[in-house]
Amino acid sequence: MYRRTLTYTCLLHLFILTLADDTLVKTPLGPIRGLELTDEETGKTVYEFRGIRFAKAPTGERRFRKPEPVDPWAEEYDGTEYGYACPQMNFEEVDDGSSNQSEDCLFLNVYVPHSVTKGEKLSVMVWIHGGGLTLGNGFFYDGTRLAVDGNVIVVTINYRLGLLGFLGIHHSAARGNYGLWDQIAALQWVQHNIASFRGDPNSVTIFGESAGAWCVSFLTLIPSNKGLFTRAIAQSGVAARYLSPGKREVQRFIQHVSELTNCSLDNKNDFIDCLRKTDVAVLLQAADQMQFVRENTLFVESLFGPIVDGELFPDNPMKLLEDQSSPQSQFLSSLDFVAGTVSQEGSLLYMSIMPDLQEHYAFDAMVAIPAKFICGAIISPFVDYYYKGDEKIKNAICSFYTSDGSEDDQSNRAADFYGDMLFNPWTRNMLDYHARPGEGKTYQYQVSKLSPYPTGYPYMPPPSWFKGAGHFDEAIGLFRSNNRKAIFNGTISDDYKQYSRTMIAYWTSFAKTGVPCAGKTSLPWLEYDTKRRMFMEFDDEIYLRQNWKSAMNKFWSGEIPPVPIDEDLKITHDEL
Numbered sequence: 001m002y003r004r005t006l007t008y009t010c011l012l013h014l015f016i017l018t019l020a021d022d023t024l025v026k027t028p029l030g031p032i033r034g035l036e037l038t039d040e041e042t043g044k045t046v047y048e049f050r051g052i053r054f055a056k057a058p059t060g061e062r063r064f065r066k067p068e069p070v071d072p073w074a075e076e077y078d079g080t081e082y083g084y085a086c087p088q089m090n091f092e093e094v095d096d097g098s099s100n101q102s103e104d105c106l107f108l109n110v111y112v113p114h115s116v117t118k119g120e121k122l123s124v125m126v127w128i129h130g131g132g133l134t135l136g137n138g139f140f141y142d143g144t145r146l147a148v149d150g151n152v153i154v155v156t157i158n159y160r161l162g163l164l165g166f167l168g169i170h171h172s173a174a175r176g177n178y179g180l181w182d183q184i185a186a187l188q189w190v191q192h193n194i195a196s197f198r199g200d201p202n203s204v205t206i207f208g209e210s211a212g213a214w215c216v217s218f219l220t221l222i223p224s225n226k227g228l229f230t231r232a233i234a235q236s237g238v239a240a241r242y243l244s245p246g247k248r249e250v251q252r253f254i255q256h257v258s259e260l261t262n263c264s265l266d267n268k269n270d271f272i273d274c275l276r277k278t279d280v281a282v283l284l285q286a287a288d289q290m291q292f293v294r295e296n297t298l299f300v301e302s303l304f305g306p307i308v309d310g311e312l313f314p315d316n317p318m319k320l321l322e323d324q325s326s327p328q329s330q331f332l333s334s335l336d337f338v339a340g341t342v343s344q345e346g347s348l349l350y351m352s353i354m355p356d357l358q359e360h361y362a363f364d365a366m367v368a369i370p371a372k373f374i375c376g377a378i379i380s381p382f383v384d385y386y387y388k389g390d391e392k393i394k395n396a397i398c399s400f401y402t403s404d405g406s407e408d409d410q411s412n413r414a415a416d417f418y419g420d421m422l423f424n425p426w427t428r429n430m431l432d433y434h435a436r437p438g439e440g441k442t443y444q445y446q447v448s449k450l451s452p453y454p455t456g457y458p459y460m461p462p463p464s465w466f467k468g469a470g471h472f473d474e475a476i477g478l479f480r481s482n483n484r485k486a487i488f489n490g491t492i493s494d495d496y497k498q499y500s501r502t503m504i505a506y507w508t509s510f511a512k513t514g515v516p517c518a519g520k521t522s523l524p525w526l527e528y529d530t531k532r533r534m535f536m537e538f539d540d541e542i543y544l545r546q547n548w549k550s551a552m553n554k555f556w557s558g559e560i561p562p563v564p565i566d567e568d569l570k571i572t573h574d575e576l
């Protein structure tokens with residue numbers, strides 16, 4: 001009897017061992033073999049499933065179309081290697097692995113903490129990477145720390161970029177928004193498959209940085225996304241007027257593409273068919289945004305962005321937002337929402353000024369950025385473009401960003417302008433929209449904590465005049481990793497590790513409950529409302545503050561008119 005029980009127990013044990021092979025996951029689509037890895041910092045286990053295809057290759061006839069779902073498979077899928085990055089220009093300075101690229105790039109990665117088989121269902125966080133909608137990939141971001149420390153499942157995704165992801169021509173031949181459709185397809189994949197990884201499809205948070213945050217924000221304005229996620233975190237970027245290309249931009253751009261590809265514009269359907277047969281390298285060349293920077297300026301019009309397509313966006317989303325009863329506003333209000341920024345988003349400025357431009361205006365951005373440069377090279381073309389060259393507006397903006405103080409002060413004012421033009425007033429507007437009556441909770445943060453790898457590291461460290469945390473600094477608190485690629489590769493101080501753990505605790509608690517909280521003794525992060533405007537400051541200390549950047553907000557929402565919204569855009573069709 002004893003022996004039999006023992007045999008039985010052994011057999012049972014063996015059986016359980018086989019069952020508990022956490023690197024093999026049976027999804028509704030088919031089995032996937034991943035990796036069992038150890039988090040270096042805590043010694044804890046994480047299961048990683050890499051390079052999972054979530055849509056058919058968007059190539060050939062599928063170029064410039066919505067992604068198609070993958071067919072099920074029977075054999076074990078190899079989930080031990082990352083997939084390719086989407087086609088993009090390569091810059092030596094951006095050593096993020098994107099040089100390994102292919103048009104067949106619709107892959108995602110899944111990080112599961114501790115065990116795939118045991119325990120409760122876990123909340124899911126889906127990361128949408130940044131890179132101006134033209135650069136980057138998902139696999140660069142190691143979700144291990146978030147998954148292990150926060151006890152959530154992290155999913156990182158690729159989506160089509162640049163012309164391949166966003167060529168929309170206000171015509172049925174190419175409606176645009178393919179990159180957004182890819183993100184939606186990845187979220188649908190999560191709905192159908194994440195339970196196999198112990199994920200809870202009813203507790204999904206989307207989060208992203210920079211262009212990833214633009215996308216997060218646009219996804220919150222698409223009512224048909226209801227059910228795909230219930231929470232959203234927009235880190236340094238929200239939907240904004242300037243992101244959606246209007247008629248002028250599209251017209252100029254396709255003219256240019258037509259010239260470079262020899263694809264005739266006479267018939268739009270033939271034009272797009274011809275582009276489907278054009279080599280990716282030629283398309284990347286044709287889409288180089290630098291060709292659209294006007295002489296002696298640093299003003300770039302948006303060429304690729306969420307566009308009115310008659311499907312995801314029946315009209316300019318910024319217009320739909322103003323109507324509190326629109327389905328778009330209603331959907332946004334139903335979600336829990338965090339939006340935040342770093343203290344100096346304008347760090348992007350010192351990295352963006354080409355040497356010939358510095359020569360033309362006779363300055364060295366590493367030493368100082370003079371007022372005459374931002375007035376002449378950015379504010380002036382900006383006002384020409386959006387406000388028909390209104391001199392009063394030009395002067396108002398220029399004087400607001402001119403400092404009476406030192407050269408260092410002036411340089412920071414220049415950076416302020418850049419950050420404000422691109423991010424800050426839009427963030428405040430979006431928070432105000434979201435704080436209107438509705439179910440979802442609203443939170444704001446600002447990250448001022450300097451990251452161990454400031455923007456530009458290691459190629460272009462911040463100039464000595466630069467003050468504050470720069471664009472992307474907050475992402476390092478969430479995704480730093482000691483074993484991946486150039487910018488995350490160094491050692492990290494214990495102080496920053498501690499800070500990062502707290503940040504991860506707030507982020508993942510929001511993902512799980514809709515309330516950002518870092519443990520019972522943590523400082524409560526109060527909700528944002530339009531009366532008190534509370535926000536959490538993440539600095540060396542973490543504390544609550546009120547009335548974020550009030551002078552900036554007063555200026556952009558009172559002293560100059562809002563950036564005008566484009567004329568009504570309609571989708572046209574060619575006669576057959």
Ligand SMILES: *[C@@H]1O[C@H](CO)[C@@H](O)[C@H](O)[C@H]1NC(C)=O
Pocket residue numbers: 051081082083084100
């Ligand atoms: C590039 O990606 C492919 C597809 O995942 C992979 O097989 C290959 O090893 C990668 N090459 C490099 C150099 O990383």
Ligand SMILES: *[C@@H]1O[C@H](CO)[C@@H](O)[C@H](O)[C@H]1NC(C)=O
Pocket residue numbers: 260261262282
């Ligand atoms: C377009 O036509 C010109 C002139 O015939 C030729 O030089 C160029 O290589 C063509 N470009 C492409 C992308 O085919």
Ligand SMILES: *[C@@H]1O[C@H](CO)[C@@H](O)[C@H](O)[C@H]1NC(C)=O
Pocket residue numbers: 095458485486487489490491
């Ligand atoms: C990190 O990467 C940079 C850029 O490739 C390199 O210069 C540096 O030596 C690396 N540091 C470590 C600790 O590997």
